[in-house]
Amino acid sequence: GENVEQHPSTLSVQEGDSAVIKCTYSDSASNYFPWYKQELGKGPQLIIDIRSNVGEKKDQRIAVTLNKTAKHFSLHITETQPEDSAVYFCAASNFGNEKLTFGTGTRLTIIP
Amino acid sequence: NAGVTQTPKFQVLKTGQSMTLQCAQDMNHNSMYWYRQDPGMGLRLIYYSASEGTTDKGEVPNGYNVSRLNKREFSLRLESAAPSQTSVYFCASSDQGSNEKLFFGSGTQLSVL
Numbered sequence: 209g210e211n212v213e214q215h216p217s218t219l220s221v222q223e224g225d226s227a228v229i230k231c232t233y234s235d236s237a238s239n240y241f242p243w244y245k246q247e248l249g250k251g252p253q254l255i256i257d258i259r260s261n262v263g264e265k266k267d268q269r270i271a272v273t274l275n276k277t278a279k280h281f282s283l284h285i286t287e288t289q290p291e292d293s294a295v296y297f298c299a300a301s302n303f304g305n306e307k308l309t310f311g312t313g314t315r316l317t318i319i320p
Numbered sequence: 321n322a323g324v325t326q327t328p329k330f331q332v333l334k335t336g337q338s339m340t341l342q343c344a345q346d347m348n349h350n351s352m353y354w355y356r357q358d359p360g361m362g363l364r365l366i367y368y369s370a371s372e373g374t375t376d377k378g379e380v381p382n383g384y385n386v387s388r389l390n391k392r393e394f395s396l397r398l399e400s401a402a403p404s405q406t407s408v409y410f411c412a413s414s415d416q417g418s419n420e421k422l423f424f425g426s427g428t429q430l431s432v433l
Contacts, residue, residue, distance in 0.1 A: 212362075214362075240420060242420070242421075242422075244422075244424075249426070250426055250427075251324070251410050251412070251424030251425050251426050251427055252363070252410070252422075252424050253424065254421055254422060254423075257420070257421070297362060297363065301419050301420075303420075307365070307378070307379065307419070308365065308419035308422075310362035310363045310364070311362055312360055312361060312362045313362060
């Protein structure tokens with residue numbers, strides 16, 4: 209089955225700097241890669257997703273890049289703000305398959 | 321528009337007790353899911369319902385049962401709770417199926433003593 213590894217487990221960055229979280233996956237058939245943000249005491253919230261036919265996708269300060277050959281994808285947050293502090297999860301699945309495999313999460317702390 | 325509502329928010333059980341976690345969504349989504357979240361393990365799918373009237377096992381279904389009561393409601397039942405079921409449980413829904421673009425509830429923190 210699919211295995212998703214996520215690094216780092218914790219990340220602290222100065223406000224205004226960029227943050228990068230990386231994930232690798234094992235199943236070459238995976239073609240859908242979402243990122244979820246989880247704030248304290250809340251459920252995860254989808255912030256961006258990408259399909260395997262696209263190499264990069266941006267949404268304001270957030271971007272995701274995908275390298276299918278190397279089987280890894282990354283979340284980039286630019287101009288970080290205090291409200292970006294949260295736990296971020298990557299995930300991977302094969303479209304049409306209900307098995308979405310999550311990474312173990314990255315706790316991002318923005319230092320004012 | 322409340323989204324996905326889970327009850328209760330907190331629950332403490334003794335080993336062997338039973339309980340049902342309730343979930344309702346008001347977004348007219350076809351697909352609903354139950355996940356558990358454990359430290360250092362991310363989220364794991366317990367059961368899902370791709371549409372009203374259907375349910376299927378996920379990655380970790382042992383010790384759980386589910387009921388898709390109608391299009392809005394999807395409940396998770398623990399028949400005989402065990403300490404290994406101590407976890408945070410999340411319900412989610414999607415209008416796209418295939419675990420895409422999930423909307424999560426705020427979770428139920430369950431402790432089994």
